[in-house]
Amino acid sequence: MLAQIFVNGLLLGALYSAIALGFSLVWGVLNIINILHGSLIVLGAYLAFFLNAWFGISPFAAAPVAAMVLFIPAFLLQLGVINRVLAKPVLITLTLTFGLNLMLNNAMLTVFRADYRKVVLDPPLGVLDIAGLAVPVDRLAAGAGAICLVALVWLLTRTTQIGRAIVAVRMDRDAAALMGIPVATVYALTFALAAAVAGAAGALLSAIFPISPVASAGYLGKAFVICVLGGLGSIPGVVAGGFGLGIIESYGALWLGPEHAGTVAFVLLLLLLLFRPNGLFGRKGFE
Amino acid sequence: MRSKGLGVVAFVVAAAVSVIAAFNPGLAQTIKVGAPLPLTGPLSPEGTKLRQGYELWLEELNKAGGIRTAGSRANVELVFYDYQSNTPRAVQLAEKLIVDDKVDFLFSPFGSGAAKAASVVAEKYGVPMLASTASSAEVFDQGYKNLFGLYTDNSTLSEPIADLVTKKSPDIRRVAILARNDLYPMSLANEFEKSAKARGLQVVFFEKYAIGTMDHSAALTQIQGVRPDWIVVTGYINDLILARKQMGDLRLTAPVVTMINGPAYNEWIEATGALSENITTASWFHPVLNYQSKDLFGSTQNFVRLFKDKYGSEPDFTQASGAAVGVILQQAIERAGSTDRDAVRAELGKGNFETFFGLISFGPTGMANSYVPPVYQIQDRQVKVIYPEAVKTGEFRLGVR
Helix, strand or coil: CHHHHHHHHHHHHHHHHHHHHHHHHHHHHHCCCCCCHHHHHHHHHHHHHHHHHHHCCCHHHHHHHHHHHHHHHHHHHHHHCHHHHCCCCHHHHHHHHHHHHHHHHHHHHHHHCCCCECCCCCCCCCEEEECCEEEEHHHHHHHHHHHHHHHHHHHHHHHCHHHHHHHHHHHCHHHHHHCCCCHHHHHHHHHHHHHHHHHHHHHHHCCCCCECHHHHHHHHHHHHHHHHHHCCCCHHHHHHHHHHHHHHHHHHHHHHCHHHHHHHHHHHHHHHHHHCCCCCCCCCCCC | CHHHHHHHHHHHHHHHHHHHHHHCHHHCCEEEEEEEECCCCCCHHHHHHHHHHHHHHHHHHHHCCCEEECCEEEEEEEEEEECCCCHHHHHHHHHHHHHCCCCCEEECCCHHHHHHHHHHHHHHHCCCEEECCCCCHHHHCCCCCCEEECCCCCHHHHHHHHHHHHHHCCCCCEEEEEEECCHHHHHHHHHHHHHHHHCCCEEEEEEEECCCCCCCHHHHHHHHHHCCCEEEEECCHHHHHHHHHHHHHCCCCECEEEEECCCCCHHHHHHHHHHHCCCEEECCCCCCCCCECCCCCCEHHHHHHHHHHHHCCCCCHHHHHHHHHHHHHHHHHHHHCCCCHHHHHHHHHHCCEEECCEEECECCCCEECCCCCCEEEEECCEEEEEECHHHCCCCCCCCEC
16 A cells, blocks of 8 residues: 555656646746746646547647647736836735736636536546556656656756746846846746646646636645745756655655645645755755 | 795605505515625635526516515515635625625525524524525534525435445445545535444544545545445545546445535536446435426426526536525515515424425424435436435446446
C-alpha cells in the first residue's frame, strides 16, 4: 500500500506542478499575486472540454490550442490594464486581479453554467499494472504533459532572447530598462506566457478533475502553496513544490486520515516559512 | 371653498383606487418572500439551481394570477440576496430580509448547516421558514415552531438501500464509508453506518475527507486494502465525480457502490461515462417520478416539461426543491386565506400538501415525514428506479467495476 500511495503522490505532484507554473512565473517576475490564475486554468479546461465534445479532439492535443487562445487576450490585458498599476502597492494589484477574476468567473458561470463537467476519454486509456501498482494512463499522460510544459518554460527562459529578457526584468527591472529591454512589453509577454501555461494545464487536467467555474479557487489555493513551498519564481521550485505537496498530502491522508491531508501540507509550509522563507529553491534573483 | 374642493378630489381618488383594487387583482396585496441564496462562491451551482426553481414557481404563479387569499389574489415578490456561500452572511441577510425588507415568509439558505443557522433568526421574529434543502435531523432538533423542511430525514435514504443490499446478497458483510466533512454528508454517512450495523454488517472503514479535496487516491487505496463488499461515498457532485474516477484509476471494485448526492443526474453520468454503471444512489426527487398533484404544476411530469421549456434541461432535486417550497407556501397561504403568519404556520403544520414533489406533511420537529425517497441505480447510463415497488423501473444489479 505504501508504494501505491507513493505512485499516487507522484502522479498528483506532476499535476500540481502544472497548476502552479504560471502562477509562479507571474509572482516571480511581475511581483503580482494573480488571483485570476485559477479561472484561467478553468477556462483552458473548458476549451479542451468543448474541443473534445464538438470535434473529438483529445484534451492532450487541445493543450497547445488552449495555450494559444489564452495568450493574446492575456498579453493585451497586461499591456492595457495590469501594467498601469504595477508600480502601485501590492494591495492594488491584488485587488485588480481579484476584480478581474470575479468578472471572468462570473462570465464563465453565465456562459458555461455552474454544472460540473469532465472530459470522458472514449475509449478510456486504461490502467497500467506495474509490479502490482495501478498507474492510470490518463493521469500519467497528463503528468507527463505537465512536466513537458515545465521543461518548455524552463528552456524558454534559459535559451531564448525573450526568456533571457524575462529573467533580466525579474532580476533588476531598472537595469534591464537601461539595457534597452522594453519592460512593459516583457511584463505583458510574461503574463501572456503564464496565461498560456495555465490554459494548457487546464486542458491537461480536464480529463482528471471535474470542470466548473467554482473549481478555480481550489487551483489558486494549490498554486499558492506550491509556490511558497518551492520558492517564488523558481521553475525547478515549482516541480519540487508540486511533487513535495503531492507526496506529503498522500502520506498525510494515509497516516492522519484524508481529512487532515491538507493540514499536514500547511503545517510543513509554516515550518518552511519559519526556517527557509525563500522556499526550497527560491532566491532573490532568477536562475 | 378651496379645501372643500380638495376634499372632494381626495375622496374621488380614494374611491377610484378602492374600486380599481377590488376589480383588479393586479393591484392587490403583494406577499414578500425572502430568500438568502449562495449565488457566488463554492455553493453557487446549488444557489443558481434553487433560484431557477423559485423563478419557475413564480412564473407559473403569475400566469395563474397569483395566490388566492380571502376574496382576492395576491402577487408574490421574491426578495433575494447573495450570501456568497458564507453561512454567517446568510444569517445576517435573513435578518435583513425580515427587518429591512419586511418579508412575510422566508425560504431557507442552501443546505443543512446554513438552514439551521438561519432558523434562529426566523424563530426570533416568528417568521415561518421553509427549508428547501435541509435533510439532517440535527437541523430540526431545536424545538423551533417556524422551521419546515421539505426533505425527509437522511435515514430514509440509507435504510431502503441497506434493505436492498442485504436482501439481494447475504454475502455482503464488509462496508467502507468515505464522507465529506460537512454537516449533510456526514449526517448521511452516520445514517449509513447505523443502517449497516443494524443489519449485522461490519463497517471496516469510516473516514472523512475535507471540503475541497482534490485527491481521494490515498483514502481509496486504504479502502482497497480492507476489501469491502459495499462502498458508500457521500458528498456533492464534484466530490463524487472525482471519487468515482479515482476508483476506476485504482481498479477499486465492489459488489455495491453507493454515492449520494449526484449520480442520479445527467451531469454526473456524463462526467463519469462507463464508470457510472451500477452505482446506486437515492434522492428525494427525480424527473422519472410521476406524482399527480393539486398544486399549480398538476403533476411531476408537467413540472419537468415546464422546467425543460424554460431552462432547456431536466430539473434535478435542488431545482425541484426550490419550486416545491413555493407551491407548499402557496397552498398554506391559500388554505389560511391570509398572510397572517400564525394562520399560515398552523396550515403548514397540518400538512397533506399534494405537490409534484410528492405528498408533503411535516412531523413534530418540522421535518417532512410523509414520503420515502426512491432508490436509483445507473444502468446503461440511464437512471432506473429500483425502490419502491410502486414506481420501480428496473431491477437492482450487483457488481461495480
